[in-house]
């Protein structure tokens with residue numbers, strides 16, 4: 030087997046983390062984790078060797094890799110390092126995110142050997158892909174891991190890796206300007222500060238937890254979902270309407286994981 034299996038992921042509301050870990054469990058190797066969800070974890074340059082494997086997982090934001098992450102990924106280098114690409118989306122669509130993720134990392138010295146698009150509860154609401162990844166999703170993730178293990182054994186025996194083809198189109202889906210919005214804090218706030226210390230963008234003020242910099246907020250909803258007092262919510266009418274539209278349109282059909290090997 031390869032020397033080291035690594036997990037590199039951002040997961041604001043923990044769905045990506047669950048799937049990445051279950052894939053690793055299916056591969057069955059001890060892992061080294063690089064959880065890059067918090068700003069402090071995205072300071073260092075990372076480089077991986079040719080005898081390592083990295084599972085790289087990100088949530089889908091507007092059909093793409095989250096933009097601020099593409100800036101950080103410039104600092105993650107491979108050296109003919111084998112990689113598994115994973116995107117997790119909220120049952121709407123993942124559009125060009127997987128192709129973009131593959132392009133970024135293959136441009137940085139990684140070689141894609143497998144990829145997957147899985148489904149996680151939508152960051153904006155518990156009414157879309159509620160409770161996912163569920164048992165079936167996690168089973169699919171484990172089985173995907175086992176297939177990756179077989180492929181790695183095969184690669185190591187024959188030394189040949191065919192170009193990985195994933196779903197997605199060029200040009201990638203256009204990134205549209207979005208009006209800055211930020212969560213508000215209600216009177217239930219207990220001043221614990223979890224929202225501030227857990228914000229992936231450092232958008233919540235570390236002294237006055239009610240102050241959120243809307244220009245930094247990425248609407249990942251980590252603060253909303255992690256708040257033990259249910260005190261944070263995005264209340265802007267446009268956001269509420271957009272979220273309701275997603276529920277109306279995309280909660281009827283259950284999407285299933287897709288894998289590419």
Ligand SMILES: Cc1cc2nc3c(=O)[nH]c(=O)nc-3n(C[C@H](O)[C@H](O)[C@H](O)COP(=O)(O)O)c2cc1C
Pocket residue numbers: 039040041042043044045046087088089090091092093117118119120121122123148149150151152153247248249250
């Ligand atoms: C800003 C933003 C944009 C999103 N865009 C999409 C999207 O285009 N398609 C989709 O199905 N889900 C979308 N989602 C939902 C997330 O991809 C999904 O909930 C994912 O499971 C979150 O991963 P995490 O729990 O690891 O943060 C979006 C979420 C956020 C916060």
